[in-house]
Amino acid sequence: MRSITNIILQMQTVGAADAPGTEKFYVVVGVIAVIFIGIVGYLISIDRKINKLEK
């Protein structure tokens, strides 16, 4: 928790690209994006299934 806070704080003060170790923060952003896309993919598949049932 502490280190994430530090990283974000560094990004805040130094700017995202300059702070050491900050690039790892993008890994977390990527993970969050993948999880959301995964859930949306599942929603889409349910939507398609219901579409088929409706026909």
Added chain:
Amino acid sequence: MIKWWKITGVLLVLYALICGLLLPVPNLPILEQSIRNLYYHVPMWFSMLLLLLASMIHAIKYLSNGKAEHDVKSAEYANAGILFGAMGLVTGMIWAKNTWGAYWTNDPKLNSAAIGMLMYLAYSVLRNSIEDEEKKARISAVYNVFSFPIFTVLIFVLPRLTDSLHPGNGGNPGFNSYDLDSRLRMVFYPAVIGWTLIGFWIADLRIRLKNLELKKES
């Protein structure tokens, strides 16, 4: 085909998730980096409110023409609204612990939101306790039409009449007039619209499932 508004919702939320973490935010006392929760916690409540509004509109439509499709929509929008409300409560508690020092305070906005959620849980219990379909639809529609205005007053009017820890409450400062700067707006508004669309998508799936179920029964 997946409808355009669903795709729009996904893109907006994806933008808000990523830019909400990466874009710079104003440095506010106490809140500090947790101001980013504005992009995640607050849209839950906005989505909930719009879903519950849609639920009430369909309850009114049901009462005026008695078509079962409106009852299905009304119930499912309320269900999705309850889901978003629960998310809002839980995320709010985490944020409160880290800014106000406790998971729950006697803040009027918190207690009002809790009462409001209980009102809608009661709605769901009420629906499930009536066997007769028509009676169920009519009684729950009437209940719904009463709950929404009461909920709105509870969370938007009452906290302004007293003091509240939530910004924009206590007195009459208008809609976040001085604590929402343009950097926050750029992510906040897309997040609200995006999450609302996702909420309607989830409700839409359940509405269509319910309709299929009803079709199968008849």
